Amino acid sequence: MQVLPPADLAGITFQAATPTDLPRIAAFLSRAHPDSPVGTADLERADSFRLPGEVFRRTLALRGSELVGMAEVSVPRSENYPGWLVLEVAALPHEAAGDLPGVLLRLAEEYAVSQGGTTLLARVKEHWPERALYERAGYSEHDRLWPSTLDLRTLDFEAFAAEVAQAAATGVRLVPLSDFGPLDEPLQRRLYALIAALLRDVPSATPIKVWPFELWQQRYVPTLKHPEGLFLAVAPDGQWVGISELHMPIPQRPGTLHNGLTGVLPDWRGQRLALALKLAAARAALSRGFTQSRTSNHSINRPMLAINERLGFVREAAMVTVKKDV
Template identity: 60%
Template sequence: MEPTASPPLPGFPDLQLLECSAADFPHLAAFLSAAHPDAPTSAEDLERLAAGRMLGETHRQLLALRGGEIVGLAETGVPRMDGHPGWLEVRIRTRSEEVGGALPGELLKLAEADAVAQGAGTLVSHVHEDWWEHDFLLARGYAEHDRMWNSTLNLQALDFTRFAGSQARVAAAGLTIQPLSELGGFGEVQQRRFYTLVATLLNDVPSTTPVSVWPFEVWQRRAGVKVLPEGVFIALAPNGEWVGLSELYLPIATRPGTLHNGLTGVLKPWRGQGIALALKLAAARAALERGFTHSRTGNHSINIPMLAVNERLGFVREGARATLRKEV
């Protein structure tokens, strides 16, 4: 990797700066994975995020190099989940030997200055609560805004017979659970119908601030093109209305055999009947049939109903991922 002509960071004459490009993704992925082995990143992950950025969208990844090796990252961009007007995300990472030194502070100044120059009034950063960045940012004016729990389910250990009564109750109410692949082709008309349900459910997800729902064209670019209809399950009312869904189709490149369990939700008038549980069970069974062994998801800490469903299924909760916020 060749550095740009940018000046070195203050106090670090041995460091050079590089504007990250797609060609650097394998090196950046290795650096990020080494920085936090409990949250590995693949080049495919970085490529997917890059492909989902819209024309003109604010984003900058600046690498700090020493002898051609990445030792730090200062990143600024539009947050995918908290994309509210005036909000920008900052992310800093360093090699372990730099933690506690001066480099993290200089990288943070760089990222924050970029964000402010782009008109940010609110800065957010997403970190695990047990990472060094958590306390580092709290000490520099950030405060916890929201938190999510990651959790994993061993699909092979799931005893479907335990839930036979719940599934029977859903069927008795006249509801059916079907894969999206059996409800017609997934052209634009069907995509818009699916998106409408997704957007309605996202608007109702319990969170500290309302989830920022992407416009259809943005959703289509970031999510719609990746939807695998046989991995999405729809709850249908007796009149054919789509009243709930569960997404379990996206493989996690850094976790072999694991699928990301995306949105699961049910429209308000149909809640309290075990539909979310039935949807997750149908999706889990299909994932097993496709050869996957685990399902991994994340839920806002105040989304008590869905956390209860996941606990009942046997999801094992991990440490929390915090959203830290700072007004500038």
């Protein structure tokens, strides 16, 4: 295992992580931030997205044999602009007030700059101690996402009957992806075209960089194990004009599905289709035994935040993206 240069921190050793460390890294991250539990499968999935030769380093800090801190440098997935890198620094609560977090951040920044990093990002919940660490180091808020959760059992579907009727009056049908048969490449390309068009239009501080089809195929398609939870809005002429993704279980939160992208193409907005899509996906999730829907929305995405508020999503502490140019 590669041993990294030591820092001036008594009792701490630093080493590069290996794939065999993932279970204890997941346990460490869950201890560092109990409100955001992480599973080994989450880390494995994130690591599987990494391309050969991509900038990446995960540094572990150990006090004796105990994992007490971590620093990571990687390529951001939605803001993968040239020179942009994302950092993650975490420490156990009893280490957070000491020198370790600052040392980890310095190690991460030095490595990022050595790899051509010019814009550094970090993501931190607004109440986590790391936020102050980043701010002291010159980072400022760049974007803000609101995580929220809906108890699907509380949904009063009848309360939205008028809006659902308005959506139905357009002639648009709400159809699960599973109804279209096997997810072969022609179907994948059709789905990709819709998702790519909608992602380019998501309100965010920085436009989302859409992956090329082949990369999307490699990263996204393997996650589509439950196509019955992905609902499409199908226009009378057969065109796909909207989507709501509620198909991916969250292992660390039993009974919970991740509510991914929900959106409608511009020409079809204003017809309550996004609301109808979310309701259809929610009804299907309940029928499959799921009770919770969890999502995140950019703070400037007011239309979707308004829909989620009407449905009863309960907002949590914001996930803040901070940014520093170096």
